[in-house]
Amino acid sequence: DTAVSQTPKYLVTQMGNDKSIKCEQNLGHDTMYWYKQDSKKFLKIMFSYNNKELIINETVPNRFSPKSPDKAHLNLHINSLELGDSAVYFCASSRDQYNEQFFGPGTRLTVL
């Protein structure tokens, strides 16, 4: 069984659309994250979510919003997509904020 899964793996959409990426972990972890990896492979944290507490990276536009229906899921909603949003988005989870994070396979988002 995949520990951290994301759907879809690929997402191609038009500028201005709203889209969601789903993430699920079956590790029983308490903390989940979203990262963005740009075309130069630079990985940057967007959000972390621990016990219903959301920590937001201040550089993330408010068009991005994480939603956690339960401890095993952290979905990413993006409104009014822009060209610059094209990237690979990774979900991750960890037992707590001090331990190693396990990453999902990534979602490659292409905005046309």
Next chain:
Amino acid sequence: AQKVTQAQTEISVVEKEDVTLDCVYETRDTTYYLFWYKQPPSGELVFLIRRNSFDEQNEISGRYSWNFQKSTSSFNFTITASQVVDSAVYFCALSELGAGSYQLTFGKGTKLSVIP
């Protein structure tokens, strides 16, 4: 200033050579954590190692070894007898307390190519 510096952008070695990937970090915290991740061409991120700031023991795992030196703020990664399957981008990362929780900051990565 970068919190995690991986000065080597790309490295190429011939199979069976040893290679060291450098990582220098910057933090004012006394408690922090260091990590290495591997990202092969298939794209997934694979956890390799975690070290806390109070544990300076070097670690060896098969052909992989890590040298943590607080005096130079470095956490270097050595692959012995490299293999083609080691070709990947390797990321060093620092976790320190910020904005109320520990946040992981990645270096820009070192792309390692192992040539057969």
